[in-house]
Amino acid sequence: xxxxxxxxxxxxxxxxxxxxxxxxxxxxxxxxxxxxxxxxxxxxxxxxxxxxxxxxxxxxxxxxxxxxxxxxxxxxxxxxxxxxxxxxxxxxxxxxxxxxxxxxxxxxxxxxxxxxxxxxxxxxxxxxxxxxxxxxxxxxxxxxxxxxxxxxxxxxxxxxxxxx
Numbered sequence: 001x002x003x004x005x006x007x008x009x010x011x012x013x014x015x016x017x018x019x020x021x022x023x024x025x026x027x028x029x030x031x032x033x034x035x036x037x038x039x040x041x042x043x044x045x046x047x048x049x050x051x052x053x054x055x056x057x058x059x060x061x062x063x064x065x066x067x068x069x070x071x072x073x074x075x076x077x078x079x080x081x082x083x084x085x086x087x088x089x090x091x092x093x094x095x096x097x098x099x100x101x102x103x104x105x106x107x108x109x110x111x112x113x114x115x116x117x118x119x120x121x122x123x124x125x126x127x128x129x130x131x132x133x134x135x136x137x138x139x140x141x142x143x144x145x146x147x148x149x150x151x152x153x154x155x156x157x158x159x160x161x162x163x164x
Contacts, residue, residue: 004108007141008125010096013116015108023102030095032088032103033068034111040070060087067091073110074150077157085154088115089122089162113145114155122162129163131156 004014004022014022016035023029033039043061044051051058051070059081061068069084088103092115095101103119105111117138120126126134139145147155 004102004104005142005144007116008120008123010100011092011116011119012100012102013108013112013142013144014102014104015112016104016106018108019102019104028099029065030091030099030101031066032091032101032112032115033066034071034088034103034115035105036070036072037106039068043068059084071105071111073105073148075148076150077154078150080150080154082154082158082161085115085118085158089119092119093122109144109146110148110151113142114147114151116142117145118155118158118162121159122164124164127163129160131159134159 004012004018006012019031023031040051040061043063044055044057059070060083067087069088071084072079074080092101092103103112103115117126117134120138121134126137128134128137135145
């Protein structure tokens with residue numbers, strides 16, 4: 001199992017295992033939990049299939065030093081709320097100057113890796129307008145990148161939106 005990887009200064013992409021074993025309870029880190037299970041569920045305390053859509057933190061829960069996203073590894077981009085990805089990009093921008101930032105999902109391959117790709121585009125580190133070329137470039141930095149169909153489709157459809 002590959003450990004979390006720094007894809008640009010202070011920005012790390014990884015898995016739930018990386019968070020639990022390497023980052024949890026450490027000072028100087030801001031964590032983006034890019035997975036509904038178990039973090040969003042724990043933060044809101046729901047036991048059913050999903051949080052109530054009327055809950056004020058239905059999509060995004062903010063806690064000191066953490067952003068907790070209600071994000072699943074969907075097969076269609078219809079289930080990827082842009083507000084969730086926007087909040088992740090904004091949180092990275094806000095925290096990266098003075099903290100190490102870990103974006104993680106369960107396996108570190110799809111949700112967190114896609115947010116990492118979009119952030120590098122947003123920051124001008126992967127500036128190309130060609131999404132397929134960008135993915136090739138990103139795989140050199142983060143070989144574990146293997147997005148679900150839904151996340152890849154979301155990133156491709158919104159590629160221009162995330163360019164600074």
